[in-house]
Amino acid sequence: MDIETIVKKLNLKVRSASDRLKNNVTGGYTGDLLSDVMANSHEGDIWITRQVHQNIVAIATLKEHAGIILVNSCEPATDTLEKAVKENVPIMVSNLPAFELTGKIYNLLAEKK
Amino acid sequence: MKIKVCATETENSLYKNSFYIEGGNFSDAGTVSTRIKSILKNIGLPNDIVRKSAIICYESEINIVSYARRGKINLTVTPKTVEIEVVDEGPGIPDIELAMQQGYSTANQQIREMGFGAGMGLHNIKSYSDIFNISSEVAKGTFLKMIINTQ
Ligand SMILES: Nc1ncnc2c1ncn2[C@@H]1O[C@H](COP(=O)(O)OP(=O)(O)OP(=O)(O)O)[C@@H](O)[C@H]1O
Numbered sequence: 001m002d003i004e005t006i007v008k009k010l011n012l013k014v015r016s017a018s019d020r021l022k023n024n025v026t027g028g029y030t031g032d033l034l035s036d037v038m039a040n041s042h043e044g045d046i047w048i049t050r051q052v053h054q055n056i057v058a059i060a061t062l063k064e065h066a067g068i069i070l071v072n073s074c075e076p077a078t079d080t081l082e083k084a085v086k087e088n089v090p091i092m093v094s095n096l097p098a099f100e101l102t103g104k105i106y107n108l109l110a111e112k113k
Numbered sequence: 114m115k116i117k118v119c120a121t122e123t124e125n126s127l128y129k130n131s132f133y134i135e136g137g138n139f140s141d142a143g144t145v146s147t148r149i150k151s152i153l154k155n156i157g158l159p160n161d162i163v164r165k166s167a168i169i170c171y172e173s174e175i176n177i178v179s180y181a182r183r184g185k186i187n188l189t190v191t192p193k194t195v196e197i198e199v200v201d202e203g204p205g206i207p208d209i210e211l212a213m214q215q216g217y218s219t220a221n222q223q224i225r226e227m228g229f230g231a232g233m234g235l236h237n238i239k240s241y242s243d244i245f246n247i248s249s250e251v252a253k254g255t256f257l258k259m260i261i262n263t264q
């Protein structure tokens with residue numbers, strides 16, 4: 001499933017790299033502790049978090065995540081956005097809390113299989 | 114794997130370079146690891162080796178940024194290994210056994226607010242390495258050496 005499908009179904013707001021919405025999402029990981037995400041997330045995951053500072057872009061780049069979704073209507077910090085544009089990392093914003101968003105995306109991905 | 118020799122024959126290394134990291138500079142944190150990852154990819158190393166090396170470098174880089182004044186990562190690729198040495202000038206680690214425990218962290222509030230400070234970094238570095246060495250001298254600095262077998 002691509003990011004665009006998830007964006008449409010869950011009404012996400014796209015904040016960066018809107019030309020990368022065809023990125024394939026193969027799984028997901030939810031977490032705010034960066035070394036946990038670093039160790040346990042996978043390439044192709046959509047990363048669900050409420051961290052908004054610029055270090056999330058470096059992690060998504062290094063781990064080759066499909067994109068990042070910020071929960072609870074959290075907006076990326078200005079320098080986060082600048083970095084995400086430069087590195088071509090899609091950042092989306094959802095108004096849902098992490099638990100609900102994770103459940104919905106989990107179901108979307110499971111349906112697809 | 115394509116092999117390009119770019120260092121002295123005696124050391125038998127395919128690639129050797131040092132990357133410098135400034136303490137306290139969170140806005141550039143991750144830059145060195147991202148560079149190293151793309152270098153390893155370009156050398157043609159398998160994906161899982163590149164991924165492990167990237168995690169090891171990232172956690173080491175963040176620890177320098179979080180705790181030390183300055184430091185560097187020495188990267189050496191040989192036909193059979195990726196060697197990552199991390200050297201810093203900083204406060205050092207008084208109790209290494211304690212610091213290696215998952216969940217132990219002295220990260221301050223500012224660092225924790227960014228999502229660091231879970232006390233997992235060193236443990237992750239160790240678990241992704243085939244050989245892991247750590248030594249430290251209080252008020253001087255910390256030295257890590259990791260080897261990842263590529264064959
Ligand atoms: N280079 C270093 N210089 C001084 N102290 C260090 C250094 N690296 C680690 N430490 C000490 O060891 C502790 C554990 O480090 P570790 O990387 O495992 O976890 P953390 O940095 O606290 O959190 P995390 O890595 O999960 O974000 C640190 O909190 C710090 O006290």
Ligand SMILES: [Mg+2]
Pocket residue numbers: 172175176230233234235
């Ligand atoms: Mg750490």
